[in-house]
Amino acid sequence: MTSILDTPSETGRFGDYGGIFVPEILVPAVEELLAAYREAQRDPAFQAELDQLLHTYVGRPTPLTFANRLTDELCGPRIYLKREDLCHTGAHKINNTIGQILLARRMGKTRIIAETGAGQHGVATATVCAKFGLECIVYMGAEDIERQNLNVLRMRLLGAEVRPATSGSQTLKDATNEAIRDWVTNVEDTFYIIGSVVGPHPYPMLVRDFHRVIGRETREQLQKAEGRGPDALVACVGGGSNAMGLFYPFLGDEGVAMYGVEAAGEGLDGRHAATLTLGSPGILHGAMSYLLQDEDGQIELAHSVSAGLDYPGVGPEHAFLKDVGRVTYVSATDDEALEGVKLLSRTEGIIPALETAHAIAYLPKLAKTMTPDQIVVLNCSGRGDKDMGTISRYI
Amino acid sequence: MESRITTRIRQTVAAGYKAMGIFITSGFPNPDVTLEILNAIDAGGADFIELGMPFSDPLAEGLPIQQSSERALAAGASMKTTMEAALRFRAGSDTPLLLMGYLNPVIRFGVSNFFQTAASCGVDGVILPDLPPSERPLVAGAAESAGVDVIQLIAPNTSDERIRLVDDVSSGFVYAVSITGLTGTGHGQSGAVNQYLRKARTLVTHNPLLVGFGISSHEDAMRLSEHTDGFIVGSAVIRKVDALYGDSSLTSAERAAALSRFVRDLKQGSSQA
Numbered sequence: 001m002t003s004i005l006d007t008p009s010e011t012g013r014f015g016d017y018g019g020i021f022v023p024e025i026l027v028p029a030v031e032e033l034l035a036a037y038r039e040a041q042r043d044p045a046f047q048a049e050l051d052q053l054l055h056t057y058v059g060r061p062t063p064l065t066f067a068n069r070l071t072d073e074l075c076g077p078r079i080y081l082k083r084e085d086l087c088h089t090g091a092h093k094i095n096n097t098i099g100q101i102l103l104a105r106r107m108g109k110t111r112i113i114a115e116t117g118a119g120q121h122g123v124a125t126a127t128v129c130a131k132f133g134l135e136c137i138v139y140m141g142a143e144d145i146e147r148q149n150l151n152v153l154r155m156r157l158l159g160a161e162v163r164p165a166t167s168g169s170q171t172l173k174d175a176t177n178e179a180i181r182d183w184v185t186n187v188e189d190t191f192y193i194i195g196s197v198v199g200p201h202p203y204p205m206l207v208r209d210f211h212r213v214i215g216r217e218t219r220e221q222l223q224k225a226e227g228r229g230p231d232a233l234v235a236c237v238g239g240g241s242n243a244m245g246l247f248y249p250f251l252g253d254e255g256v257a258m259y260g261v262e263a264a265g266e267g268l269d270g271r272h273a274a275t276l277t278l279g280s281p282g283i284l285h286g287a288m289s290y291l292l293q294d295e296d297g298q299i300e301l302a303h304s305v306s307a308g309l310d311y312p313g314v315g316p317e318h319a320f321l322k323d324v325g326r327v328t329y330v331s332a333t334d335d336e337a338l339e340g341v342k343l344l345s346r347t348e349g350i351i352p353a354l355e356t357a358h359a360i361a362y363l364p365k366l367a368k369t370m371t372p373d374q375i376v377v378l379n380c381s382g383r384g385d386k387d388m389g390t391i392s393r394y395i
Numbered sequence: 396m397e398s399r400i401t402t403r404i405r406q407t408v409a410a411g412y413k414a415m416g417i418f419i420t421s422g423f424p425n426p427d428v429t430l431e432i433l434n435a436i437d438a439g440g441a442d443f444i445e446l447g448m449p450f451s452d453p454l455a456e457g458l459p460i461q462q463s464s465e466r467a468l469a470a471g472a473s474m475k476t477t478m479e480a481a482l483r484f485r486a487g488s489d490t491p492l493l494l495m496g497y498l499n500p501v502i503r504f505g506v507s508n509f510f511q512t513a514a515s516c517g518v519d520g521v522i523l524p525d526l527p528p529s530e531r532p533l534v535a536g537a538a539e540s541a542g543v544d545v546i547q548l549i550a551p552n553t554s555d556e557r558i559r560l561v562d563d564v565s566s567g568f569v570y571a572v573s574i575t576g577l578t579g580t581g582h583g584q585s586g587a588v589n590q591y592l593r594k595a596r597t598l599v600t601h602n603p604l605l606v607g608f609g610i611s612s613h614e615d616a617m618r619l620s621e622h623t624d625g626f627i628v629g630s631a632v633i634r635k636v637d638a639l640y641g642d643s644s645l646t647s648a649e650r651a652a653a654l655s656r657f658v659r660d661l662k663q664g665s666s667q668a
């Protein structure tokens with residue numbers, strides 16, 4: 001079996017998951033992308049430019065904040081927050097879009113497409129396109145355009161064209177279908193900046209690699225603050241990019257427990273987006289992974305109050321980490337997530353994104369199983385401004 | 396042993412014609428009429444039929460096939476109704492029949508079970524657009540032991556080296572996608588298409604070569620199949636079926652006759668109808 005640190009394989013496999021399940025038209029595109037990425041990895045100038053942009057444009061390193069009042073309130077482990085909400089544009093997503101647009105430029109692509117759910121990846125893509133002067137088209141489910149309107153306005157202001165995906169559930173899954181259809185049609189000049197650790201190889205690998213800075217910084221910062229590493233890591237999982245970014249550098253540290261929190265929506269017996277918790281293996285959007293599907297292999301509609309978690313698939317590396325038991329996947333309902341928003345806002349003065357709030361919602365449960373001498377790091381993947389409309393309807 | 400699909404294409408070409416494959420989504424507009432549609436297409440002179448297995452997220456399809464898939468599912472189409480239609484069609488015809496669709500429903504059905512069931516329902520081959528040659532091992536063993544062809548595709552941006560690779564692994568025929576684009580899209584500069592197909596003709600040596608995507612008339616078919624053994628029509632058939640079944644003034648016999656005529660015209664041109 002593949003070691004958890006030695007993934008993916010040459011053929012893009014994480015155990016049985018991953019792979020390149022795309023139409024022949026896209027095979028040259030993913031092969032070209034892999035070659036460009038391998039070349040960039042060997043090019044010190046690429047890494048230097050990426051580091052420079054992450055520092056002077058994104059605002060890295062992001063702080064690691066000790067959540068003292070939340071720690072006191074939960075009476076469990078010492079809680080730290082990795083502040084990806086303080087990245088430029090308000091979420092971790094830009095770590096990845098900066099990396100991918102540098103690849104796009106290297107490959108001479110002039111037209112950028114992306115899919116978005118919450119709009120955070122769309123905004124992060126529109127932002128780097130503005131910064132690099134490239135044309136940007138973002139596909140977004142018609143329903144999400146409605147509920148994340150602030151981000152739609154931001155994207156348009158940044159010069160991107162936002163195209164509604166009107167098929168199916170009109171959410172992230174359908175936006176991804178439309179983006180892939182665009183890619184098939186315009187493959188010669190178009191670069192698809194995918195927004196999470198999903199899609200055909202090499203995307204799950206390269207998106208993870210661009211986000212692992214989160215975990216790497218966390219390790220250093222915690223060492224400085226506490227003189228030791230964490231006992232547990234917690235992150236929300238939609239496609240799973242912020243979670244992979246935090247987890248990946250710690251996968252080899254056996255003492256570090258990891259929890260990925262999925263969206264349980266109305267509850268696990270109702271409409272939900274808990275793909276790893278309740279799904280089964282299958283192929284969607286170019287990779288083998290867990291999926292929400294019916295008996296006949298049709299993709300089921302996900303549901304979450306959080307548009308960024310409202311996806312019936314999940315990154316193949318998470319599927320692998322679940323099966324080998326390295327990461328524990330749990331879930332939080334819409335209601336619990338809204339309580340999570342309130343909890344972090346009230347105790348720490350940080351209004352989290354609804355996605356992030358799912359991770360926070362799991363903390364009270366986790367805290368009960370841990371002791372005050374232990375340390376947990378939660379990935380604060382994004383800020384909640386974009387969700388104020390939704391949040392205010394619930395409070 | 397040469398498969399029924401390959402044999403049929405070779406015979407058609409030997410008789411001086413281009414082989415014609417007709418695509419129709421199983422269960423569109425509803426599962427009750429799939430058999431009569433298959434029979435009408437057969438009567439119209441299709442050399443083989445591709446029966447689409449509807450999927451909720453058909454990535455490489457343009458609107459006509461996307462919507463046909465959506466409507467079929469809403470009307471109750473499933474892998475079961477598709478297999479049943481194949482079985483009933485096979486009881487009355489020996490025209491080669493292929494299943495075409497995305498991998499997920501196949502995997503859910505169980506790869507081995509899928510190929511065994513398909514074979515026992517008289518299916519001769521499958522086209523799985525999200526299965527490039529590198530992922531073929533997922534199905535190759537099961538397909539081979541069931542005696543079902545797995546057709547691979549090439550596209551205008553496929554390198555010479557990959558065209559040879561596809562020809563090496565494909566069984567049944569090689570499907571040349573005419574455009575870098577979705578099904579149901581028209582053609583721009585036909586000079587480039589012509590050049591690509593002429594090149595493909597020289598590189599594909601083990602299998603028959605058929606062209607598809609964006610063919611909606613006999614003229615399209617003749618122009619595009621100049622360098623191939625035949626052609627495949629999909630979206631145009633979907634549009635025709637949609638129009639015929641949307642017209643409530645027609646009887647089933649009239650619909651069947653009109654569909655057969657449409658298919659015959661695609662092959663022979665309307666003047667000879």
Ligand SMILES: Cc1ncc(COP(=O)(O)O)c(C=O)c1O
Pocket residue numbers: 091092117118119120121195196197236237238239240241242243307308309353355356381382383
């Ligand atoms: C703030 C925030 N966190 C998390 C996610 C979920 O994505 P992932 O699981 O890839 O981190 C999103 C997606 O939009 C997001 O905006």
